[in-house]
Amino acid sequence: MTKRATRNIAxxxxxxxxxxxxxxxxxxxxxxxxxxxxxxPASAPPSEARPAVPVEAVLVVPENLRDVITVNGSTVPNxxxxxxxxxxxxxxxxEFREGKLVNKGDLLLQLDDEELRAERERLxxxxxxxxxxxxxxxxxxxxxxxxxxxxxxxVAEVEKVKAELALVDAQLEKRVVRAPFSGRLGLRLxxxxxxxxxxxxxVSLVSINPIKIEFNIPEKYSHLVGQGTKITFRLDGSDRDxxxxxxxxxxxxxxxxxxxxLKAIAPNPSGSxxxxxxxxxxxxxxxxGAAIMVPTQAIIPELNAQNVxxxxxxxxxxxxxxxxxxxxxxxxxxxxxxxxDTVITTGLLQIRPGADVTISQLN
Numbered sequence: 001m002t003k004r005a006t007r008n009i010a011x012x013x014x015x016x017x018x019x020x021x022x023x024x025x026x027x028x029x030x031x032x033x034x035x036x037x038x039x040x041p042a043s044a045p046p047s048e049a050r051p052a053v054p055v056e057a058v059l060v061v062p063e064n065l066r067d068v069i070t071v072n073g074s075t076v077p078n079x080x081x082x083x084x085x086x087x088x089x090x091x092x093x094x095e096f097r098e099g100k101l102v103n104k105g106d107l108l109l110q111l112d113d114e115e116l117r118a119e120r121e122r123l124x125x126x127x128x129x130x131x132x133x134x135x136x137x138x139x140x141x142x143x144x145x146x147x148x149x150x151x152x153x154x155v156a157e158v159e160k161v162k163a164e165l166a167l168v169d170a171q172l173e174k175r176v177v178r179a180p181f182s183g184r185l186g187l188r189l190x191x192x193x194x195x196x197x198x199x200x201x202x203v204s205l206v207s208i209n210p211i212k213i214e215f216n217i218p219e220k221y222s223h224l225v226g227q228g229t230k231i232t233f234r235l236d237g238s239d240r241d242x243x244x245x246x247x248x249x250x251x252x253x254x255x256x257x258x259x260x261x262l263k264a265i266a267p268n269p270s271g272s273x274x275x276x277x278x279x280x281x282x283x284x285x286x287x288x289g290a291a292i293m294v295p296t297q298a299i300i301p302e303l304n305a306q307n308v309x310x311x312x313x314x315x316x317x318x319x320x321x322x323x324x325x326x327x328x329x330x331x332x333x334x335x336x337x338x339x340x341d342t343v344i345t346t347g348l349l350q351i352r353p354g355a356d357v358t359i360s361q362l363n
Contacts, residue, residue, distance in 0.1 A: 073215030
């Protein structure tokens with residue numbers, strides 16, 4: 001081996017030794033370097049008691065509750081008819097004034113009856129004559145001056161004329177048009193001298209005291225409303241409530257609207273309620289004598305349950321309740337509460353069962 005090769009080998013060996021030394025020193029220093037201290041969590045300050053939550057509450061007091069529904073209806077006359085004549089004839093006299101009250105049986109209109117009166121006079125004369133003939137034949141029959149057959153024919157002639165006279169009287173009565181019931185007349189549709197055919201309208205007659213109200217209710221309430229049910233109604237544009245009583249109802253539900261038609265009656269002595277007016281009808285369904293009502297915001301809905309918070313001994317106690325009827329701002333509680341309970345109505349999101357509360361306002 002030459003000196004040059006030997007020198008190269010020696011340099012390589014020195015380089016390897018130097019590199020190994022550097023690596024060794026680095027490892028020693030890394031082991032001796034202290035690890036950074038681990039931050040320990042700061043100790044929590046001692047807990048303090050939560051202050052009581054101020055809330056508002058209501059005292060449960062039983063009250064009367066009416067279950068009602070409101071529907072639309074209309075007023076209708078107690079009785080209504082279009083006055084007509086049964087027989088044809090010329091109008092000779094009109095005995096009524098438009099818009100006036102009339103009583104049952106009052107004369108309204110007279111048709112021409114001259115021919116019938118002349119016929120009646122003829123029959124009266126014929127009756128008187130036949131009666132005299134029958135009297136003479138009766139006396140002769142008792143003396144056996146005439147046969148029984150002759151006497152019976154004379155009596156039959158008397159009865160025949162009497163029947164014809166009764167027929168003429170009936171025809172004369174039909175020439176007079178009278179009010180079938182008491183009420184108020186409408187507008188006149190004929191004049192004197194007009195020729196009337198049977199069924200031609202002369203004037204309308206309505207009876208509005210009492211007044212009737214027709215209205216429909218949904219079929220689900222049909223079992224709660226019937227004869228004798230009390231209602232109130234208010235006319236459009238008025239703030240007065242009128243009482244009425246159901247007197248009848250249809251025997252079946254309307255299959256198209258699924259509603260039941262009812263009719264009620266109300267006194268109308270002043271005649272201020274006119275037929276055909278729109279009516280806002282309130283129907284009494286049920287009445288509860290000691291119902292518990294709470295504000296709707298006191299109810300806390302949960303899955304398959306409803307709860308309220310009750311104030312007891314300075315704490316909020318959660319109670320499950322059952323609800324019933326609902327009004328604008330109140331709801332009926334049928335189970336879970338008793339008279340005298342104090343129901344919390346505000347701060348419901350800030351309290352939990354058993355939380356300390358103070359009542360800032362009790363209603």
